[in-house]
Amino acid sequence: SSLQNGTKVEDVLAELSIFRAERTTPVVLFTYLNPVLRYGLEDFLSDATECGASGLLLTDLPVGADCEVERTIAESPLDFIRLVAPTTRAERVPEIAENSSGFLYYISRAGVTGARSQLRESLGDEVAELRSQVGLPVVVGFGISTPEQAREVGCASDGVVIGSALVRIMEESGVEAGARFVARLRAALD
Known part of the structure; x- marks a missing residue:
């Protein structure tokens, strides 16, 4: 894994800069708050923007958890993507949406990340309900x-995020296998 290999924030930003020099594909950085704070919040936001990041999702920073940090991020050029879960109370959704930009990331199920053989039957209805309440795209x-699964989710939402499955394939079979998997995902979504 990246952590086991000693990957640092600086390494990710350097790779992002190389990637964005050749492509216009928007990139959202998914991370935890602690590495950002250790790097220095304002330095991170500036460097991430300079390297070509389009947005930031901090998986462990819910709305209202640290107003000063949240305000600093919201004032940066990066979109501030926030999480909504199946367990999020309905009355909290408008507050989350108001404190988000770019899109909302809907967590398809409770629990930890990783591949599952089936999606929940209620997922499409949940996403439709969320989309009716917010003025942002909803990505699942x-x-x-x-x-x-990507096709099914893509029909109900504005976007699909696949992380663990891609990482697993690349770790087990290499980058080329990962590229083939992405091509199959793309074909399913088209």
């Missing part, structure tokens, strides 16, 4: 691991 992730 967590546990999506096959092109068929």
